[in-house]
Amino acid sequence: MAGISFIGSYSGIDKGTIDKLMEAERMPLVNLTNKKTGITAKQNAWKDINTRLNTLFEKLKVLQNSDTFTAKKATSSNENIVSMTTSKDAVPGIYNIHVEQLASSASVISGEISLAEGNINKELGIEGAFTIGNADGISFDIAIEEGDTLKTIAAKVNDASNDTGISATIINSRLVLTDSTTGKRDITLTDGVGGNGTLAQLGLSDTASVKEGTNALFTVNGVEVERNTNTVDDAIEHVTINLSNVHSAGQYETVNVELDTEKLTKAVQEFVDQYNSTMTFIEGKLAAGDPEVPGSAGALSGDSSLMRLHSSLRSLVTSTLNNENSSISDISQIGVSTVDRYGKLEFDATKLTEALSKDPQNVMDFFTSNNVDGKDIGFASRLNSYVDSFVSNSNGIIKIKTEGLDRTLKDLAKQIETFNARMVKKEAYYIKMFSALDVAMMKAESQMDWLAGQINAMNTKAK
Structure with a gap:
């Protein structure tokens, strides 16, 4: 019977009562867990913003590349x-x-070679040699053995093609030799030492069709x-x-x-699309939400750094640019303008095309150009410098933010671990205390029963 608990059998304080006590004790844990969830949401939101800003950064780099404008x-x-x-x-x-x-390649097509059963793998019974050469004076000796087949002879020519540039194929029982280099060239074929007629036996002499390459x-x-x-x-x-x-x-x-105006048009359109996507995402994370609806606020609602990023990006994109190298003072002059009070951008490619047709250098200088001190004062560089202050892997604002949040999460994890350990001990304490109360009440009841029995016995004798 050891291990069976009778807790609450006398006191009425059972395991359910202890669970309710522990639920009250664990209330601070709910707050810690909620805090952890909120910080995790903030950290993930900053990571998502970093990804979107990095993409925007890359789109702007395309607009800093001269090839985009001169293609x-x-x-x-x-x-x-x-x-x-x-x-x-x-x-x-x-x-x-x-x-x-x-331009065409030189070629030599042999006469039809007699093959047993038309099989290119049958032995030809030819023994000898011939030399194959190209128009550059490079030649190679091909040795033919009695056991060779049309297929193995073609393979020997192909093995030498790294030197001669001449390859061999078999088409309808004919050996076709082709020069890999086009132009006014020819292929030379000579019998081996002794003039043993090897070429004639392979149909590469009088019966061959010879085609000279052309320019x-x-x-x-x-x-x-x-x-x-x-x-x-x-x-x-x-x-x-x-x-x-x-x-x-x-x-x-x-x-x-x-x-190639399409290359620049595509680059500007991709920048506009990414800018709009990034700003919409930021606005969602900054949303105040409805106080009556829990969880409706954005994960970074009220965050001053993100609010500054949002307003600065809008200002940098729409404000006038003081660029001594270009007569274009703001991006609206080349077709990029805001369409609503939220600052969403819209791109009219015809304005950009018109500006390019008039002066492509002027357009390029607006996006990327250096002043007399060698500093890039273009639109793309100005915006990218600001974006880089947030996404830099060394000292970017987002890196600092996420590292701070990570430290907070680790601290919270330790607090939760410590709290849970304390709750285990607390529950054990309650079980021990109320079990002892049950034992004490059981003993008291037993003693009361004994005392009542003694009193009843005394009363009986007195009568």
């Missing part, structure tokens, strides 16, 4: 015939290109150009011309090289 694009009237790729240094212009001939022939704005490749990067400075097909006589394609 060029090339548009062809028919990309299937001729196209261009450009670097940021390409000079804008219009190019009329007529393609007369594409690309085309004109650019009437200027004739000849190159040994269809990818020409030295005809127009900072431009690569890609030839894919030929024209009929008198035909040509027009390729327009111009400033």
Whole structure:
């Protein structure tokens, strides 16, 4: 029967009563837990804000990159015939290109080789050698053994292709040799020492079809150009011309090289979207909420640092910029303006495109340019410097905030641990105390019963 508790059997103070006492004792724990939950919410909110600000920081860095403003694009009237790729240094212009001939590779197609059952893995019974060479004077000796098959001979040619640049394939019982380099070139084949007729047995002599490689022939704005490749990067400075097909006589394609305004337009739109998203998120965390609705307030409601961030971001984006290098004084002049009293931004890309068409350098200088002291005084730099004061991994405000909250959480965790340990002892004390009370009351009842029995016995004798 050991271990069975009869607590409350005499005193009426049972385990349920002790649980109610402990519930009252644990009231401070509720406050500690609620405080921990609130601080955790604040810490998570700052982490989310840091992530959003970092994204905004990266969007602004794109607007500080000169490539965003100087990128060029090339548009062809028919990309299937001729196209261009450009670097940021390409000079804008219009190019009329007529393609007369594409560059091609030299090749040799053997005559049909007699194969047993048409099987390329059957031994040919040929023994000898031949030398294969390219137009650069590089050659390689191919030794043929009696047990070789058409497939193993092709493999030997391919093994030497790192040196010769000539590869071999098998098509319809024919050995096809192809030079990997295009242009006016040829493939040379000679029998091995002794002229043992190896080439003839492989159909690579009189019965072979030989095709010489050709150079690309085309004109650019009437200027004739000849190159040994269809990818020409030295005809127009900072431009690569890609030839894919030929024209009929008198035909040509027009390729327009111009400033790639889409790259900057996309960068500004992404900045506006991220700014709006970040500001909306901050406003949610600052919300006062409804006093009648518990938990409706934002996690950082009333936080002075976040309120300062919110107002400063809005001011930096919409205020006038004193930039000695650009006539653009605020971002609304290139299409970014507020649409409501909350400061939400809207972007009209046509205004930016118009400004770029007039003076692209003026637009770039607005976003990023240095003063006489070498300091970047552009819009993007000014805003990014402020954002960096919050997100910096070394001494950013958010880092300091989250570290302080983390220390508070650790302190609260220790308080909760200590409190819980004290509650365990307190509950054990109540159980012990009320168990002792039950024992005492049981003994008192027993003594009262004995005393009543003695008195009854004495009364009986007296009668």
